[in-house]
Amino acid sequence: GAGVSQSPSNKVTEKGKDVELRCDPISGHTALYWYRQRLGQGLEFLIYFQGNSAPDKSGLPSDRFSAERTGESVSTLTIQRTQQEDSAVYLCASSFSANYGYTFGSGTRLTVV
Amino acid sequence: GENVEQHPSTLSVQEGDSAVIKCTYSDSASNYFPWYKQELGKRPQLIIDIRSNVGEKKDQRIAVTLNKTAKHFSLHITETQPEDSAVYFCAGTDSSYKLIFGSGTRLLVRP
Numbered sequence: 001g002a003g004v005s006q007s008p009s010n011k012v013t014e015k016g017k018d019v020e021l022r023c024d025p026i027s028g029h030t031a032l033y034w035y036r037q038r039l040g041q042g043l044e045f046l047i048y049f050q051g052n053s054a055p056d057k058s059g060l061p062s063d064r065f066s067a068e069r070t071g072e073s074v075s076t077l078t079i080q081r082t083q084q085e086d087s088a089v090y091l092c093a094s095s096f097s098a099n100y101g102y103t104f105g106s107g108t109r110l111t112v113v
Numbered sequence: 114g115e116n117v118e119q120h121p122s123t124l125s126v127q128e129g130d131s132a133v134i135k136c137t138y139s140d141s142a143s144n145y146f147p148w149y150k151q152e153l154g155k156r157p158q159l160i161i162d163i164r165s166n167v168g169e170k171k172d173q174r175i176a177v178t179l180n181k182t183a184k185h186f187s188l189h190i191t192e193t194q195p196e197d198s199a200v201y202f203c204a205g206t207d208s209s210y211k212l213i214f215g216s217g218t219r220l221l222v223r224p
Contacts, residue, residue: 033212035214041217042202042214042215042217043202045213048211050209050210056211091156091157098209098210098211099144099145099206099210100145101147101162102212104157104158107156
């Protein structure tokens, strides 16, 4: 597609449930990133995939968070046993390669009640 | 690892005036510095970027300058307009080439 596509755009879940967020990057972009943005806050790095290299998971806040990417295609971010502090907008971005500018998706707004 | 600091956190200017936002970075190997604009409720969008082999880059009313020795870079917006009102984020790359973002500057352009 023409841009980075994320789904769902909004997700309300009960505390303790698992959620799965999806990101479809721009075709041909080898690098894919997940960031978290709490209300009124900055962009917090979560995880980064570059081609076939092992992902950089250094930003994942706990073992409840995990992500996968199929080749150079779709990625899913999974949050297990959600907590209220997980409420945020989860932004996915892709880039042509590492060290290039990102194109962001419109994000998934997650609300844990 | 890379750390990017951004100032000011908020900036209010009169329409037509210039606005300057400054960032410093810690990793001397960092070599790519983009700026993103995020309007309320929207995704961040790349507005300009600069690589470490260039000292200045301009695109119409916006410009970015880079001082590698001092490890700081700045965004300059001239002839500001109300539609420039947004949050601006600077970023630098770390050793794995992912972006580390500054904390953001909320720019308000008063009509």
